[in-house]
Amino acid sequence: MIGKWSLTALAFVAAPVLAHHGVAGVGAAALQGPGAPIESAASTVLPEGGVLAYLKVDQASFRKFDAAAVESDYARFSMLGLGYGVTPWLSAYLFAPYNEKIDEPGGLDSRGWADVSAMLQLGFKYDQDGWRPTPANESLDDLEDWHFSIFAGSTAPTGSANYRLADGSIDPGKSLGFGRPAWSLGMTATKMLSDRLTLSVEASTYRFRPYTYASGERVQFGAENRLGAALAWRAVTDSANRFRLDPVLELQFLDLGRDRVDGTGESGTGGQMLYAMPGVRVYWDRASFAFGVKKPVWTQLNESSTQQGAEGKERYRLIFSASLLF
Amino acid sequence: MRRTLSFLCLALLGGAAQAHDLWLEAAGADFLLLQGHRHSAHAGAELVAYDPARVRDAICVDAGGRERPLAVPAIHPVRLAGPCSVLQLRHVSGFWTKTPWGTHNQPKTAVDGAVLASWHSEESLKRVGTWSPAAARPLGRGLEISPQRDPFALAVGDKLSVRVTDEGRPLAGVPVAYAGETRGVSGADGTIAIRLRRPGIQLISATLDEPRIDGLADRSLRTATLQFEVAP
Numbered sequence: 409m410i411g412k413w414s415l416t417a418l419a420f421v422a423a424p425v426l427a428h429h430g431v432a433g434v435g436a437a438a439l440q441g442p443g444a445p446i447e448s449a450a451s452t453v454l455p456e457g458g459v460l461a462y463l464k465v466d467q468a469s470f471r472k473f474d475a476a477a478v479e480s481d482y483a484r485f486s487m488l489g490l491g492y493g494v495t496p497w498l499s500a501y502l503f504a505p506y507n508e509k510i511d512e513p514g515g516l517d518s519r520g521w522a523d524v525s526a527m528l529q530l531g532f533k534y535d536q537d538g539w540r541p542t543p544a545n546e547s548l549d550d551l552e553d554w555h556f557s558i559f560a561g562s563t564a565p566t567g568s569a570n571y572r573l574a575d576g577s578i579d580p581g582k583s584l585g586f587g588r589p590a591w592s593l594g595m596t597a598t599k600m601l602s603d604r605l606t607l608s609v610e611a612s613t614y615r616f617r618p619y620t621y622a623s624g625e626r627v628q629f630g631a632e633n634r635l636g637a638a639l640a641w642r643a644v645t646d647s648a649n650r651f652r653l654d655p656v657l658e659l660q661f662l663d664l665g666r667d668r669v670d671g672t673g674e675s676g677t678g679g680q681m682l683y684a685m686p687g688v689r690v691y692w693d694r695a696s697f698a699f700g701v702k703k704p705v706w707t708q709l710n711e712s713s714t715q716q717g718a719e720g721k722e723r724y725r726l727i728f729s730a731s732l733l734f
Numbered sequence: 735m736r737r738t739l740s741f742l743c744l745a746l747l748g749g750a751a752q753a754h755d756l757w758l759e760a761a762g763a764d765f766l767l768l769q770g771h772r773h774s775a776h777a778g779a780e781l782v783a784y785d786p787a788r789v790r791d792a793i794c795v796d797a798g799g800r801e802r803p804l805a806v807p808a809i810h811p812v813r814l815a816g817p818c819s820v821l822q823l824r825h826v827s828g829f830w831t832k833t834p835w836g837t838h839n840q841p842k843t844a845v846d847g848a849v850l851a852s853w854h855s856e857e858s859l860k861r862v863g864t865w866s867p868a869a870a871r872p873l874g875r876g877l878e879i880s881p882q883r884d885p886f887a888l889a890v891g892d893k894l895s896v897r898v899t900d901e902g903r904p905l906a907g908v909p910v911a912y913a914g915e916t917r918g919v920s921g922a923d924g925t926i927a928i929r930l931r932r933p934g935i936q937l938i939s940a941t942l943d944e945p946r947i948d949g950l951a952d953r954s955l956r957t958a959t960l961q962f963e964v965a966p
Contacts, residue, residue, distance in 0.1 A: 536892055543921075544921060545919070545920070545921030545922070545925075546927075547918030547926050547927050548918055549893055549912075549917055549929035550918070552929065
């Protein structure tokens with residue numbers, strides 16, 4: 409189950425925060441333009457010809473339930489990303505995740521580069537003249553309009569799906585790849601509710617294909633459906649130093665399907681949960697940094713008592729991202 | 735990136751360059767050129783006197799696009815003969831030199847001592863009184879803003895696309911302000927959309943900052959303002 413997070417992270421590239429087209433770039437206007445979520449995707453697309461370098465670290469610390477057993481301790485998902493503005497309304501991204509899944513002492517850890525992924529994001533907007541692709545140049549007044557994006561991505565099986573743990577076994581949940589491409593599809597909506605408050609919404613789905621591991625086990629991870637909403641408040645703006653600070657409150661609902669092993673639904677997988685994440689996003693010059701603390705505030709997990717180390721069983725997750733626009 | 739940086743710099747300079755608004759007020763069929771803060775977002779005297787000798791090149795355009803030059807009387811406030819569908823004029827306040835002891839309305843070559851900054855300031859004002867296709871076309875005389883659609887069909891809250899031109903050619907990367915607040919820069923085709931936020935007289939301004947090489951001032955600041963009215 410943990411293995412799925414590597415894909416999930418792909419869509420959570422709050423990528424284009426910095427990346428506004430024309431005026432909304434990192435200059436003066438960005439200091440007053442729309443805010444962005446900590447983790448969820450935003451509607452902003454990269455400026456044509458713009459390059460975005462991206463780093464994200466997501467560290468999950470798990471609750472422990474059995475002092476006598478070796479349980480999952482923490483997982484750290486790091487990701488490097490590169491984005492390019494193909495047109496003012498189309499951005500392309502490449503991501504390379506590095507996953508670490510660490511058990512308590514005596515357990516079986518895994519770490520290494522996981523499946524790389526690619527994503528395309530199509531931006532569009534709605535205003536008094538109707539629907540249209542995101543234009544190359546937008547004023548602050550344009551940025552107040554509803555903006556949307558559709559994104560689609562796929563992984564490539566570059567990670568080791570048959571990663572052997574220290575005892576020689578294969579645990580699909582700790583593998584570094586899915587074995588076959590997995591795809592994602594989502595959409596975002598963003599609206600400045602005032603000149604300081606921005607609402608961002610994301611809905612997305614992630615689908616996995618069955619893969620037969622070297623152990624002979626045929627596993628299909630359950631589908632992931634996500635719905636997220638974030639409010640960003642422009643609290644501090646220092647134009648002289650081109651600095652901006654936004655407190656952000658983000659809610660993420662996650663619906664996980666049950667995994668299937670050899671065609672049969674796997675016990676102790678899947679469920680629903682709601683995360684709350686307060687955080688802060690800072691803009692400085694051409695860079696943006698975000699930090700948030702994410703906690704599950706409501707869960708309804710299948711066979712919940714058996715899901716230690718899975719989504720919904722975290723004590724907290726620390727999310728950090730940094731992006732730089734060239 | 736270069737564009738956004740220049741936007742920041744120009745926005746700062748632009749504010750200094752246009753301390754007062756200029757606008758045209760209907761007086762029967764004619765128009766009075768007024769200056770002050772009546773329509774400004776910031777505080778200041780409602781009306782501020784100006785030197786009528788600074789007003790030049792007034793042009794009246796009728797609905798058919800026919801232009802006629804207007805006589806500019808040397809009496810404050812300047813009264814210009816209407817009716818006009820579009821009326822454009824220039825207000826040239828000339829050279830300004832800032833020193834530690836004050837700001838002088840002279841080129842820097844005429845000022846003794848240390849010079850902190852110097853510039854030449856020129857403003858153009860275009861009032862669109864009625865809509866016609868001619869109103870969307872630049873007159874082609876210097877820096878200018880032209881509406882790209884009928885502004886009188888818009889209500890408060892709507893956006894108006896305007897085009898910034900210099901000598902009739904679209905100009906990109908020029909900061910554009912509404913009610914004294916910079917809202918963005920013109921795009922590659924010179925256009926930018928501005929939201930109309932209050933009823934009454936609308937003033938949309940663009941400021942172009944360029945270096946001078948004649949030695950009389952460091953910079954040339956040209957400001958163009960588009961004026962029209964939106965019903966409550």
